[in-house]
Amino acid sequence: MGFRKDFLWGGASAAHQFEGAWQEGGKGVSIADVMTAGGNGIPRRITDGVVEGEDYPNHVGIDFYHHYKEDIALFAEMGFKAFRTSIAWTRIFPNGDDEEPNEEGLKFYDDLFDECHKYNIEPIVTLCHFELPYHIAKKYNGFMDKRVIDMFVKYSNTCVERYKGKVKYWLTFNEINNQTGAPIAHHLIQEGGILTTDDNPDNEWMMYQSCVNELIASAKAVKEGKKINPEAQFGCMMGFTPFYPENCKPENMMEAMAAMHKTEWPLEVQANGFIPAHVEKLWERHGYKIALSDEEREALREGTVDIITFSYYMSRVAAWHEGNTHFEFHSQGIPGMGESDEVDNPYLSKTAWGWMIDPLGLRWALNWVYDRFHKPMMIVENGFGAYDKIEEDGMVHDDDRINYLRSHIKAMRDAVEEDGVDLLAYTMWAPIDIVSASTGEYDKRYGFIYVNYNNKHEGDFSRSRKKSFFWYKHVIETNGEEL
Numbered sequence: 001m002g003f004r005k006d007f008l009w010g011g012a013s014a015a016h017q018f019e020g021a022w023q024e025g026g027k028g029v030s031i032a033d034v035m036t037a038g039g040n041g042i043p044r045r046i047t048d049g050v051v052e053g054e055d056y057p058n059h060v061g062i063d064f065y066h067h068y069k070e071d072i073a074l075f076a077e078m079g080f081k082a083f084r085t086s087i088a089w090t091r092i093f094p095n096g097d098d099e100e101p102n103e104e105g106l107k108f109y110d111d112l113f114d115e116c117h118k119y120n121i122e123p124i125v126t127l128c129h130f131e132l133p134y135h136i137a138k139k140y141n142g143f144m145d146k147r148v149i150d151m152f153v154k155y156s157n158t159c160v161e162r163y164k165g166k167v168k169y170w171l172t173f174n175e176i177n178n179q180t181g182a183p184i185a186h187h188l189i190q191e192g193g194i195l196t197t198d199d200n201p202d203n204e205w206m207m208y209q210s211c212v213n214e215l216i217a218s219a220k221a222v223k224e225g226k227k228i229n230p231e232a233q234f235g236c237m238m239g240f241t242p243f244y245p246e247n248c249k250p251e252n253m254m255e256a257m258a259a260m261h262k263t264e265w266p267l268e269v270q271a272n273g274f275i276p277a278h279v280e281k282l283w284e285r286h287g288y289k290i291a292l293s294d295e296e297r298e299a300l301r302e303g304t305v306d307i308i309t310f311s312y313y314m315s316r317v318a319a320w321h322e323g324n325t326h327f328e329f330h331s332q333g334i335p336g337m338g339e340s341d342e343v344d345n346p347y348l349s350k351t352a353w354g355w356m357i358d359p360l361g362l363r364w365a366l367n368w369v370y371d372r373f374h375k376p377m378m379i380v381e382n383g384f385g386a387y388d389k390i391e392e393d394g395m396v397h398d399d400d401r402i403n404y405l406r407s408h409i410k411a412m413r414d415a416v417e418e419d420g421v422d423l424l425a426y427t428m429w430a431p432i433d434i435v436s437a438s439t440g441e442y443d444k445r446y447g448f449i450y451v452n453y454n455n456k457h458e459g460d461f462s463r464s465r466k467k468s469f470f471w472y473k474h475v476i477e478t479n480g481e482e483l
């Protein structure tokens with residue numbers, strides 16, 4: 001009963017949110033490097049290149065680049081079995097279209113993965129986590145250009161080859177499906193490298209085209225990667241938010257279904273190998289011309305994933321509006337970032353950033369995914385962003401974070417024990433405080449480990465253990481029996 005004996009407990013992060021050292025070791029500029037700091041409810045801006053005087057938090061991150069040995073030792077102290085991180089594409093191919101990879105960048109990840117293995121920590125590695133080379137965005141308009149598919153596959157093959165004996169689990173793209181938050185331009189830039197603005201009427205069409213191109217790139221990377229390393233396991237990575245209907249009115253139920261269609265269709269493609277019929281019909285209805293050849297459709301079929309991984313933070317609620325002509329979900333993005341076709345859930349409380357706290361939604365998510373695809377799963381992100389306070393004893397007593405994680409792990413355990421889903425891993429987000437992706441804040445903290453650095457760029461980057469550090473250590477020790 002309970003979690004499998006070899007369950008992979010751990011934590012997850014992404015290169016651009018914690019490495020810093022944005023110009024060291026031959027690294028090129030990524031889209032994260034031209035993203036300014038926003039705030040709670042204040043969106044980040046994309047500047048035209050790096051502009052003097054602007055605040056770019058990802059340039060420094062938490063300086064993991066220089067602290068990684070210390071940080072991995074702390075993860076090991078908690079008993080981590082796995083650590084999910086990403087490779088910064090720009091450390092390997094600084095511009096994205098370079099002929100040769102950058103040896104210094106490759107070497108950095110050799111050392112990082114070696115350091116993990118020293119403690120028997122299994123790396124789970126994302127190839128593209130919101131950090132496309134900026135040059136690709138500027139010159140090619142990101143994944144709108146088919147040539148970028150080959151650039152990604154070359155990058156992926158380079159990594160799979162280089163880290164053959166070191167990395168078994170590869171995730172191609174982080175949250176391709178966040179782009180379905182179009183028309184908000186932020187998502188198209190972040191996941192697709194498409195330099196657009198919120199008011200561009202083409203945003204939805206571009207979202208479909210860019211996702212299609214990324215899905216082809218992912219499928220080709222899977223197929224070729226398995227030839228390079230037959231031991232490797234490839235996964236997709238989705239941002240998963242269950243949509244509930246506002247109430248039992250049938251139109252609301254249909255709207256919730258439409259919201260799942262809209263936000264999770266890339267998962268259907270990566271798991272099934274074809275574009276779902278509801279998406280083809282939507283393209284037809286809107287007259288969206290999507291470039292997708294027969295050869296590319298074949299590539300999608302041949303490159304389905306071995307495992308399904310996803311992030312889970314919250315659930316959302318869809319509401320049908322009188323006058324809608326079709327069951328289509330139109331969101332303006334994540335809660336707190338503009339008007340949208342969704343309503344609040346009166347049964348749930350929220351984080352300080354308006355994210356609804358819903359542990360049962362995680363159990364629902366695991367069932368929804370497993371019912372449809374019957375593939376092994378990993379939860380590769382789940383966590384609680386909060387303002388932390390250092391108490392007089394010098395420690396952060398983050399009971400709210402512990403409560404959030406406890407209730408979610410409990411729901412996950414119920415899904416395993418009572419519903420029988422096949423779950424391989426849980427890597428919480430993020431074991432150490434880092435820069436928030438949506439707001440660029442340092443003060444939105446997720447970690448078990450506190451990092452002395454804040455929104456005002458004050459602090460010395462020193463690390464300390466929060467109360468949750470000791471709690472999670474015990475969770476791992478008991479394989480999730482004692483929460």
Ligand code: P53
Pocket residue numbers: 014017130174175178239311313334381385429435436437438439444
């Ligand atoms: P932050 C929005 C909604 C759900 C998941 O988010 C999201 C986002 C980010 O735009 O992304 C994942 O830092 C993502 C991470 C990110 C994490 O959620 O905005 O994979 O990079 O940091 C948490 O609080």
